[in-house]
Amino acid sequence: MAGPCHNAVPRRQFLQDAAAGVAGLSLLGLGCEGQRRAQVGAGARPCNLLFIFADQMHGFALGCMNHPDVLTPHLDQLAASGTLFRNCYSAAPVCTPFRANLFTGRYGSQTGVLRNNQRIPEGARTLAAALNDGGYTTSYVGKWHLGATGNVAVPAHLRGDFQHFIGYQAYNDYEKNVIFFDEDMAPRQFPRHRTDATGDVAIERLEAIADRRFALFVSFQSPHYPEQPSPRFLDLYRDLRPTRRPNCQEIDPYIGTQEPPSRRETDPVYRIYGNNLDEYLRRYYALVTQLDDNVGRILDRLRQLGREDDTVVIFTSDHGDMQGSHGLKNKNRYYEESVRIPCIVRDPRGKRGDAREELVSSVDFFPSVLDYAGLAPEPTAEGRSVLPLTRGRGSDWEDVVISESCGAAGGDWLMVRMGRYKLVADRRLQPVVLFDLERDPYEMRDVLAQEGRRAASLRQRLVAWHEHVTRG
Numbered sequence: 001m002a003g004p005c006h007n008a009v010p011r012r013q014f015l016q017d018a019a020a021g022v023a024g025l026s027l028l029g030l031g032c033e034g035q036r037r038a039q040v041g042a043g044a045r046p047c048n049l050l051f052i053f054a055d056q057m058h059g060f061a062l063g064c065m066n067h068p069d070v071l072t073p074h075l076d077q078l079a080a081s082g083t084l085f086r087n088c089y090s091a092a093p094v095c096t097p098f099r100a101n102l103f104t105g106r107y108g109s110q111t112g113v114l115r116n117n118q119r120i121p122e123g124a125r126t127l128a129a130a131l132n133d134g135g136y137t138t139s140y141v142g143k144w145h146l147g148a149t150g151n152v153a154v155p156a157h158l159r160g161d162f163q164h165f166i167g168y169q170a171y172n173d174y175e176k177n178v179i180f181f182d183e184d185m186a187p188r189q190f191p192r193h194r195t196d197a198t199g200d201v202a203i204e205r206l207e208a209i210a211d212r213r214f215a216l217f218v219s220f221q222s223p224h225y226p227e228q229p230s231p232r233f234l235d236l237y238r239d240l241r242p243t244r245r246p247n248c249q250e251i252d253p254y255i256g257t258q259e260p261p262s263r264r265e266t267d268p269v270y271r272i273y274g275n276n277l278d279e280y281l282r283r284y285y286a287l288v289t290q291l292d293d294n295v296g297r298i299l300d301r302l303r304q305l306g307r308e309d310d311t312v313v314i315f316t317s318d319h320g321d322m323q324g325s326h327g328l329k330n331k332n333r334y335y336e337e338s339v340r341i342p343c344i345v346r347d348p349r350g351k352r353g354d355a356r357e358e359l360v361s362s363v364d365f366f367p368s369v370l371d372y373a374g375l376a377p378e379p380t381a382e383g384r385s386v387l388p389l390t391r392g393r394g395s396d397w398e399d400v401v402i403s404e405s406c407g408a409a410g411g412d413w414l415m416v417r418m419g420r421y422k423l424v425a426d427r428r429l430q431p432v433v434l435f436d437l438e439r440d441p442y443e444m445r446d447v448l449a450q451e452g453r454r455a456a457s458l459r460q461r462l463v464a465w466h467e468h469v470t471r472g
């Protein structure tokens with residue numbers, strides 16, 4: 001797993017410690033029978049739900065995805081006890097649009113949420129509302145970023161119908177001003193790294209609702225810039241020479257932040273890694289490992305509370321991070337490094353250690369959560385439940401996903417992937433580029449000119465989708 005120049009002792013010791021930690025895990029039970037309330041769906045055995053998501057963690061930054069450098073022992077263990085979706089896409093690879101997509105089950109072209117800081121449209125049927133009506137206690141922890149930005153409280157009307165809520169809008173500092181605002185908008189400051197504080201608050205909230213039928217959503221800020229891991233995680237990568245992806249170019253990885261405002265010359269993060277992409281990558285991986293450590297702590301507590309066998313766990317991220325691929329940085333691009341996200345589902349009634357190649361998307365989370373909850377689908381939601389796939393079925397799954405961007409730094413584009421091919425079009429639905437991801441997984445050869453008929457077929461699909469989502 002480690003690269004050729006790794007610091008062998010601490011990395012090996014780290015993995016041994018992590019292995020010892022997960023060795024005590026009990027075998028998963030058959031699940032969900034032990035629920036305490038009346039059934040909510042015909043014949044259904046509803047599960048609790050623990051939905052954990054990262055920010056800016058690309059879909060390849062996992063040991064179980066064969067990443068050569070990053071250490072994710074707890075997420076690897078989660079995948080080993082559940083299903084790893086190897087081809088999951090963000091339907092809108094930027095913070096706020098992803099969140100609106102997650103909590104409404106609708107595309108940005110339907111909700112109008114395609115830019116940061118927008119809110120969930122008033123009156124939209126939310127995932128939390130559907131879970132509330134189904135008898136769930138819904139709880140949210142962490143970064144929200146819907147309706148505003150900054151180190152500020154989220155007022156009740158912006159909380160997407162979550163009953164319990166503790167978090168903040170969006171704030172780009174891990175070490176200072178780590179403040180979470182509760183339901184009464186009262187601030188609680190933590191003298192801890194933001195990632196560890198998120199883990200602490202998630203555990204506290206889990207303990208408070210573990211004896212009910214619950215749906216807990218935990219939103220981590222990591223590994224979004226600025227790259228400020230705690231030293232004990234950075235130590236694991238200190239001597240690593242990161243493996244560059246074949247499409248990677250040397251870039252200046254520094255990104256200034258709005259909250260708090262940072263400028264290149266005075267920003268302490270810039271002073272740490274300057275324009276050194278290797279140092280950025282070491283710090284990014286350390287933030288991922290710190291996130292992984294906290295996911296492990298939450299899952300440990302879930303088991304200790306006796307809820308492991310009747311809780312579906314989902315792990316994902318809002319979007320990825322270009323980090324030099326195609327000479328680009330940040331997100332909001334149609335390239336795989338930006339649009340591919342991790343996806344692990346541990347379904348107590350599902351398969352263990354399974355990996356699926358089907359194309360799935362963030363728009364599928366809404367119907368999937370309701371399906372695992374034993375609740376009826378919501379007519380306003382798009383997407384498809386992945387439940388059949390985690391139970392070893394789904395042979396009729398159609399391999400198609402769509403993603404989009406509008407008005408942001410990455411430009412306006414629409415993307416459709418069908419099978420091995422990926423077509424990108426502009427907002428007028430004119431093809432821009434076509435990739436064959438089987439032959440060319442790093443998207444280094446545009447085959448639009450050679451594969452005109454293929455492009456037309458994908459475009460037809462995109463046109464049909466566009467007509468659907470723009471229909472009044």
Ligand SMILES: [Ca+2]
Pocket residue numbers: 055056094095096224318319
């Ligand atoms: Ca984000």
